[in-house]
Amino acid sequence: MNSLSLETVEHTKRTLIDVAIRYGPRLIVAVIILLLGGLVARRIGRFAYRWFTKLELDQPMGRLLGRVLTVIVFMVFLTMALQNLGIELLPLFASLGVAGVGVGLAAQGVLGNLVAGLTIIFTKPFRIGEWVSMVGVEGQVEAIDLFSTTLSHPDRSQVIVPNRKIVGEVLHNYGKLRQLDLLVGVAYSTDLQKALTVVRDILVRSSRTLKDPEPVIGVTVLGDSSIGIAIKPWVAVPDYVVAIGELNQAIVESFRTHRIEIAVPQREVRIVSGTVAA
Secondary structure, rough: OOOHHHHHHHHHHHHHHHHHHHHHHHHHHHHHHHHHHHHHHHHHHHHHHHHHHHHOHHHHHHHHHHHHHHHHHHHHHHHHHHHHHHOOOHHHHHHHHHHHHHHHHHOOOHHHHHHHHHHHHHHHHOOOOOOEOOOOOEEEEEEEEEOOEEEEEOOOEEEEEEEHHOOOOEEEEEEEEEEEEEEEOOOOOOOOOHHHHHHHHHHOOOOOOOOOOOOEEOOOOEEEOOOOEEEEEEHHHHHHHHHHHHHHHHHHHHHHOOOOOOOOOOOOEEEEOOOEEE
């Protein structure tokens, strides 16, 4: 029994040594080829991305082309490594194709995001830096990747939207500008021309409001106790929230300086013959 065990161990050792002698150098060379391929592919991908950026190509498109080039270069080195090991590629590719069908069926969501990402990159319904509203969320576009789109909010939070949720849905693209929608109510006794002039001066002095497009200012509401003046200037997307606070404060202070009354809700109550009539 002991002699049989020793013979088995010796046979296993001889087999392993034979395999190591036969395939060891090839395996080492294949690993070196793969490591070198990964390094070269990353370097070429980064160089290509920088080059596409210098050509003023869209960032998502440049990133996509850089990744495609990286994959192509790595596949070349992978083919060299497999050939060095003596693996026949045609049967391997056929097996991968059959397995790919099952993997594709199991990863329909991932593939859907990939196809949608390519659609977004090539059709360009929005670009990085623009403010968009879609599928119930909104924000500034920070990144467009193959599988998802990243939006940022003024509160520094981020929303990651799967690309398949975007394609085919209604999308509101504000671009890189946003229009404020402010409303201030003044008393009916107010000199409207004076009030409008004060508002225009505020917008002219503001460093955040744009002069082109020209801001929209006018009387829009005749309320029960006030006249509503709409103030709709354009601002850059990053200035949207800050501009609202600054302009509201400036309007209050300027109206006080010029003695323009900001109307508040009022209700007149009359007492007639012991009853209350509103």
